Amino acid sequence: MSHHIIADLEKRHTVKHYDAAKKVSKEDLTIIYEALRLSPSSINSQPWKFVVIESDAAKQRFEDTFANKFEFNKKHAKAASHIILFAHKTHYSRDDFSKIVDNSIKIGRVQPENREQAFGSFAFAEMNTDANGNTEAWTKAQTYIAFGNAMHVMARLNIGSTAMEGIDAELVGEIFKEELEGYQCDVALAIGYNEPESDYNAALPKYRHDLKDVLTVI
Amino acid sequence: MSHHIIADLEKRHTVKHYDAAKKVSKEDLTIIYEALRLSPSSINSQPWKFVVIESDAAKQRFEDTFANKFEFNKKHAKAASHIILFAHKTHYSRDDFSKIVDNSIKIGRVQPENREQAFGSFAFAEMNTDANGNTEAWTKAQTYIAFGNAMHVMARLNIGSTAMEGIDAELVGEIFKEELEGYQCDVALAIGYNEPESDYNAALPKYRHDLKDVLTVI
Numbered sequence: 001m002s003h004h005i006i007a008d009l010e011k012r013h014t015v016k017h018y019d020a021a022k023k024v025s026k027e028d029l030t031i032i033y034e035a036l037r038l039s040p041s042s043i044n045s046q047p048w049k050f051v052v053i054e055s056d057a058a059k060q061r062f063e064d065t066f067a068n069k070f071e072f073n074k075k076h077a078k079a080a081s082h083i084i085l086f087a088h089k090t091h092y093s094r095d096d097f098s099k100i101v102d103n104s105i106k107i108g109r110v111q112p113e114n115r116e117q118a119f120g121s122f123a124f125a126e127m128n129t130d131a132n133g134n135t136e137a138w139t140k141a142q143t144y145i146a147f148g149n150a151m152h153v154m155a156r157l158n159i160g161s162t163a164m165e166g167i168d169a170e171l172v173g174e175i176f177k178e179e180l181e182g183y184q185c186d187v188a189l190a191i192g193y194n195e196p197e198s199d200y201n202a203a204l205p206k207y208r209h210d211l212k213d214v215l216t217v218i
Numbered sequence: 219m220s221h222h223i224i225a226d227l228e229k230r231h232t233v234k235h236y237d238a239a240k241k242v243s244k245e246d247l248t249i250i251y252e253a254l255r256l257s258p259s260s261i262n263s264q265p266w267k268f269v270v271i272e273s274d275a276a277k278q279r280f281e282d283t284f285a286n287k288f289e290f291n292k293k294h295a296k297a298a299s300h301i302i303l304f305a306h307k308t309h310y311s312r313d314d315f316s317k318i319v320d321n322s323i324k325i326g327r328v329q330p331e332n333r334e335q336a337f338g339s340f341a342f343a344e345m346n347t348d349a350n351g352n353t354e355a356w357t358k359a360q361t362y363i364a365f366g367n368a369m370h371v372m373a374r375l376n377i378g379s380t381a382m383e384g385i386d387a388e389l390v391g392e393i394f395k396e397e398l399e400g401y402q403c404d405v406a407l408a409i410g411y412n413e414p415e416s417d418y419n420a421a422l423p424k425y426r427h428d429l430k431d432v433l434t435v436i
Contacts, residue, residue, distance in 0.1 A: 009256040153370070157223070
């Protein structure tokens with residue numbers, strides 16, 4: 001199929017080796033950040049925080065998180081242009097949602113007299129909250145929408161990326177405690193440009209199941 | 219920002235009222251299906267199944283799933299052009315992964331002599347498997363990557379969409395038991411074209427947190 005959307009998705013692959021000398025441009029970073037910000041989420045909850053690792057000092061700290069596990073991803077810490085930590089709030093509360101409502105009033109999305117009504121959809125968050133106020137199954141899912149959105153954006157921008165669930169969530173939480181502000185990071189996206197000779201995955205055919213094995217129209 | 223990627227994401231909104239007379243074209247459906255198929259996933263596990271509700275009979279069945287809960291989403295069942303059920307395998311096994319490996323061998327992605335080595339990444343699935351063989355936290359996350367990808371695709375195609383976590387997973391599981399083949403559906407995407415006069419959300423400004431409140435560059 002020759003459609004440009006399909007071409008974008010076909011050409012993207014998991015980068016296995018980055019060229020440390022090539023950096024994502026300021027212009028592209030601005031687009032990526034804005035695209036992350038615009039990601040959709042359930043009841044517009046936006047229960048996320050994105051920490052972008054750009055400086056050498058931050059990359060060193062990220063490299064340090066591989067001390068105990070997932071060493072296969074360690075090399076991306078310094079070779080990728082940037083690494084984005086995708087973090088979610090584990091205890092999303094009515095207070096968090098009130099920021100959405102009140103700012104929606106400020107921009108004219110919600111009329112002030114409808115403030116209480118605007119909390120109606122928060123019932124959905126409550127349904128996804130356990131007895132201890134934990135919402136993480138739900139908020140993490142929203143962050144994966146942003147993650148899927150981000151990978152599509154990288155494909156459109158011709159920027160290579162590596163999805164990394166193979167990070168030490170505990171150590172990432174410790175080492176980036178200040179920036180994460182209590183949010184939980186279980187997944188990161190390395191971005192940059194590959195080194196074609198060493199990035200063996202670039203040359204390999206992509207494997208996906210046949211459409212008939214994953215999709216049924218009824 | 220005037221970049222076309224940002225324009226796509228800015229113009230998309232959650233459709234609150236569909237025009238039942240307007241259908242997504244065959245051409246666009248073909249692109250959507252292929253884009254779903256091409257979604258990335260951890261260790262290329264592809265632990266998903268997409269059930270596309272197109273016929274009046276299937277729409278009636280989907281409408282029937284709102285008998286007990288989430289009545290606010292019921293109206294989309296018949297008014298949307300299509301509804302896509304996003305389902306994940308709750309017990310992803312080595313057998314499932316062997317299909318990935320063996321088909322990767324068939325297309326030349328993996329050399330036959332490296333078959334055992336290709337199972338190396340399955341350790342990651344095992345780490346996400348509980349004592350009962352349950353993998354759902356992990357496989358559901360992958361399906362949300364496809365979900366985020368799909369929403370971006372709809373924006374590019376100028377097709378309206380409504381993300382629906384507000385579905386009765388139990389009734390959906392019962393009523394679409396045959397098509398889901400044991401996969402778990404917790405989320406669906408209605409797609410189609412809105413009825414501008416009744417789709418109040420189309421005219422409202424989009425609210426997202428300021429960039430500084432969700433993203434930090436270090």
